[in-house]
Amino acid sequence: MATVHVENHVRDFDTWKEVFDKFEAFRAEQGVRSYRVSRQVEDPDQVTVDLDFDSVEDATAFRGALEKIWATPQSREHLVSHEAPRILEVVDARTF
Numbered sequence: 001m002a003t004v005h006v007e008n009h010v011r012d013f014d015t016w017k018e019v020f021d022k023f024e025a026f027r028a029e030q031g032v033r034s035y036r037v038s039r040q041v042e043d044p045d046q047v048t049v050d051l052d053f054d055s056v057e058d059a060t061a062f063r064g065a066l067e068k069i070w071a072t073p074q075s076r077e078h079l080v081s082h083e084a085p086r087i088l089e090v091v092d093a094r095t096f
Contacts, residue, residue: 002052005049006049
């Protein structure tokens with residue numbers, strides 16, 4: 001399994017989340033198996049998104065699609081800044 005890890009600074013979390021939710025079908029079509037959206041307690045407009053994929057190849061392909069989305073005027077309207085998406089290879093995971 002691989003994860004695309006994204007860190008964003010958004011203008012307003014609630015408005016950003018509405019837009020994020022509109023891409024649900026797109027994420028599924030691109031091979032996203034699950035995701036987590038987190039935000040900092042001290043600054044709720046600092047958002048982290050982790051998107052899980054079956055393979056590093058699927059995650060890499062999605063990263064390219066994500067960069068195209070970020071280039072759209074709608075996306076730029078909601079993002080203050082973002083880190084380059086990183087691909088992480090999951091080597092161990094447990095749930096208790």
